[in-house]
Amino acid sequence: xxxxxxxxxxxxxxxxxxxxxxxxTIAILPSCTRIANLLTANVAMQxxxxxxxxxxxxxxxxxxxxxxxxxxxxxxxxxxxxTAGQFNASNINSVKLKSVVFTLSNSNTMNNFxxxxxxxxxxxxxxxxxxxxxxxxxxxxxxxxxxxxxxDTARELKSYIGNEFFYTVEGKLRRPTTIPLECSITFAFxxxxxxx
Numbered sequence: 001x002x003x004x005x006x007x008x009x010x011x012x013x014x015x016x017x018x019x020x021x022x023x024x025t026i027a028i029l030p031s032c033t034r035i036a037n038l039l040t041a042n043v044a045m046q047x048x049x050x051x052x053x054x055x056x057x058x059x060x061x062x063x064x065x066x067x068x069x070x071x072x073x074x075x076x077x078x079x080x081x082x083t084a085g086q087f088n089a090s091n092i093n094s095v096k097l098k099s100v101v102f103t104l105s106n107s108n109t110m111n112n113f114x115x116x117x118x119x120x121x122x123x124x125x126x127x128x129x130x131x132x133x134x135x136x137x138x139x140x141x142x143x144x145x146x147x148x149x150x151x152d153t154a155r156e157l158k159s160y161i162g163n164e165f166f167y168t169v170e171g172k173l174r175r176p177t178t179i180p181l182e183c184s185i186t187f188a189f190x191x192x193x194x195x196x
Contacts, residue, residue, distance in 0.1 A: 014089035017193075022180040040093070041135055043191040044084045047073045050167045054181040060173045061118075066183075067122075067168035075161055091193040095158040097189040100134050100149040105182045107145040112181075114143045121149060121185055141174065157189070 052066045076089040100121055104112060113119070120135035134149045167185055 006144050008146055020024065022170070039086075039089055039195040041083050041193050043101070043193055044188070045075065045078055045191050046186060046188040047165055048072060049184040049186045050165075051182065051184050052167075052169050054177070056169070056177055057173055058178075060176060063121060063172050065096050065168060065170045065172055068166040069168075070164055070166045072164045072179050074163060079191065082165075083193065085093065086196070087193040089161070090160060091195065092161060092191055093194040094096075094192040095161050096153050096190045097134070097151045097157055098153065098190050099186075099188045100151055100188075102147040103183065103184045103186070104145040107181065108179075109143060111148050111177050111179050112115075112145055113139065113143050115173055115175045116171045116179050118138045119147060119149070119171045120169070121162070121187075122168045122170070123187060124166050125160045125162040126164040128159040131168075132157065132160065149171075161191075 011176060048071045050069045050071055052069055056068055057064055075092075079087050079089055080090070102113070102119065102121070107113070116139050118135065118137050119139055120133055122131045122133040124131050134151050136147065136149055139147070165187075167187075169183065169185060
């Protein structure tokens, strides 16, 4: 009888423990899911630089426009690489513009960004074809081969993240140029990704 009672108590204890463990696991799973949904990561993204040639322009009236030029960029692979495979493009929660840089590779004292009274860059993508423009409306008359355009770092640009980007450069001259200017345009973004 003692042995029977001991076996019955052990069986009940095992059953109660198993039940408690099951209930505990069920209670924890939604919490883990909620925690996973709260996980976030910041990802720096710089699209491939686009190279354009600004043609020789003898007049200073009107606006020079070059483009659109395009490049393809695998955003999904970038996010996976920077988050050790924990996130991908479907986890993008927010996209903000960090910087836009123009660089001339063949400038000289007579042909550089000082020749330009104003400069702008426009981009759109295969997911949002509404042009988004950043500009320097009053460019200083200073000899330089690099321009950093002012950007709105608070503007949400998530809708533009696709896999192909299109760029146009425009400028109004204050002085004519005498050589074609080779210009690279680099857009950098800050992405925030979050668990689903």
